[in-house]
Amino acid sequence: MVDISMRLKFSRYRVDREPHIRVNYANCRTCKQRACLTACPAQCYLPRQEDGVVFNYEACLECGTCYIVCDRGALAWEYPKGGYGVSFRFA
Amino acid sequence: MNKSFDVIVVGAGPAGTTAALVLARKGLKVLLLERGEYPGSKNMFGGALFGGVLSQLVPEYWQEAPVERYIHRKMITLLAGESAVSLDFESANFKQPPYNGFVIQRPRFDRWYAQEAVKAGAVLLAQSTVEDIIREGSQIVGVRVRGRRGELRANVVIAADGVLSLLARKAGLRGDFRPDQFSLGVKETIQLPPGAVEERFRLTGDEGLSNEFLGRMGDGLHGGAFLYTNRSSLALGVVVHAHSLKDKKAAIYDALEKFKRHPVIAPLLEGGRFLEYSAHLIPEAGVAMTPKLYTGGMLVAGDAAGMVLMGGVFLEGVNFAMAAGWTAAETAANACEKGRFDAQTLAQYRERLEGSFVLRDLNRYKHVLPVVLNKRLYEVYPSLVCRTLEKWFAVDGQGHPKLASIVKGLLNEEIGFWQMARDGYQLGRGLVW
Known part of the structure; x- marks a missing residue:
């Protein structure tokens, strides 16, 4: 598996103190599919050893893939506050 | 700042900026809201702008706009494990003004384009994320921006807030976002050594290439790949169906890595320096995902309305977004003239789009899905x-x-x-x- 964090070091972020996506982990614990783990292009979702996931919002590219593949309704998904989050330069 | 406008446009991408530009030129009071640090900073696409609509609004736009190369050569490649078959189309006609299309980078291009709207008199407010719409009865009368800007009011709100249009969702114009309606695209921009772009793709001067690839992407992901020539760098990436990401448990960055290592692609990237990795969703279900396009006080345009033609041989969104933004502006201006902003008055937006290439092409190619x-x-x-x-x-x-x-x-x-x-x-x- 490619370690995407090395690539994201080149991206420009302004990280908010508050996460723009909130995960209701109670819903993830019983999720067998955990599609977010591989679907997120920025590897923001990591598996917990037993079950469930851990989410880190800092490297989020704001694409929304996690939101549309999650069928547990575990995500309260919003865009970051104005001016926060990723700023593309060559996209 | 005065908090009341004729029209508020949410999202300074191709649809929103076009709407703001047209409205401002008509002398209407228009506010253009953008959540990014600057217009374009949240935007990403493969690389090709088809300027059919833009050149009507900004004649000879390529003289001013930050464009990379004009596209005179279009390749479609079928990819297998070790080999590839290409259709390589090239035309001298595409080398002449008004040119068929250009490779562009959205952070630079969208920023330039938003300034055209500002020059025409639109008020641009970046770093402003809309969190909700404001309703009065059945009518939408404004938006609420997160932070100190608070409530902003207008007779018409144009939702051009992009592929994951939370505004259209909140207005009840579309249902849930489903994985069978979207593809995910990731892209890398790679700087090549001086002269390498021209040499490796046999280009002279400002000539450019767009190349789309079809084949098995990574471990069973369904989709394709693309490669576009910037001035001195390459934009390349992979696009896969969101539902296959969900079903196959394979990662898109692994598919991108595999594409980059393909024996036909790898030599093209040699000596390249990595610049940026980006990701974005693409609405791809065409008319099967078109939301309700209007309601009292609101119109939806561009990616927010799923206006992308993705037919394997065509990959077009910006041109559709601009046409829809223009039509939304005409509809809003007409409503301002009449002083009526109800759903019945705004219904002409859909009729106008049905008469233009926007809904005509999306309908014409609906069996591509x-x-x-x-x-x-x-x-x-x-x-x-x-x-x-x-x-x-x-x-x-x-x-x-x-x-x-x-x-x-x-x-x-x-x-x-x-x-x-x-x-x-x-x-x-x-x-x-």
């Missing part, structure tokens, strides 16, 4: 074509069998003749007749 969702398009046919030609062209001392016998041999291994005939009909219905 089953083709695009057909897994054999990725898993079987590209490698079938490549293997057929490899066997046919190979000089191995056994002589050349005739084509039909090679195809017949391979068909038995993978799929039957009738399956191929049915898929051929599906493709024909989608794209040809």
Whole structure:
């Protein structure tokens, strides 16, 4: 598996103190599919050893893939506050 | 700042900025809201801008706009494990003004374009994320921005807030976002050594190439890849169906890595320096995902309304977004003239779009969707074509069998003749007749 964090070091972020996506982990614990783990292009979702996931919002590219593949309704998904989050330069 | 406008446009991408530009030129009081640090900073696409609509609004835009290269050469490539078959189209006509299309980078281009709207008199407010709409009865009368800007009011709100249009969702104009309606695209921009772009893609001057690829992407993901030539760098990436990401448990960055290592691609990237990795969703279900396009006080345009033509051979969104933004502006201006902003008055937005190429093309190519969702398009046919030609062209001392016998041999291994005939009909219905 490619370690995407090395690539994201080149991206420009302004990280908010508050996460723009909130995960209701109670819903993830019983999720067998955990599609977010591989679907997120920025590897923001990591598996917990037993079950469930851990989410880190800092490297989020704001694409929304996690939101549309999650069928547990575990995500309260919003865009970051104005001016926060990723700023593309060559996209 | 005065908090009341004729029109508020949410999102300074191609749809929103076009709407703001047209409205400002008509002398209307228009506010353009953008959540990014600056317009374009949240935007990403493969790389091709088709300027049919833009050149009507900003004649000879390529003189001013930050464009990379004009596209005079279009390649479509079928990719198998070790080989590739390409259709390589090139036209001298595409080298002449007004040019068919340009490779651009959205952070630079969208920023320039938003300034055109500002020059025309639109008020641009970046770093402003809209969190909700404001309703009065059945009418939408404004938006609420997160932070100190608070409530902003207008007679018409144009939702051009992009592929994951939370505004259209909140207004009840569309249902839940489903994985079968979207593709995910990731892209890397790679700086090449001086002169390498021209040399490796045999380009002179400002000539440019767009190349789309079809084949098995990574571990069973369905989709394609793309490669566009910037001035001195390359934009390349992979696009896969969101539902296959969900089903296959394979990662898109692994698919991108595999694409970059393909023996046909790897030499093109040699000596390259990585600049940026980006990701974005693409609405790809066409008319099957078109939301309700208007309600009292609101219109939806661009990606927010799923206005992307993704037919395998076409990949067009910006041109559609600009046309829809323009039409939304005309509709809003007309409503301002009448002083009526109810759903009935704004219904002409849909009628106008039906009369233009926007909904006409999306309707015309609506049967492409089953083709695009057909897994054999990725898993079987590209490698079938490549293997057929490899066997046919190979000089191995056994002589050349005739084509039909090679195809017949391979068909038995993978799929039957009738399956191929049915898929051929599906493709024909989608794209040809």
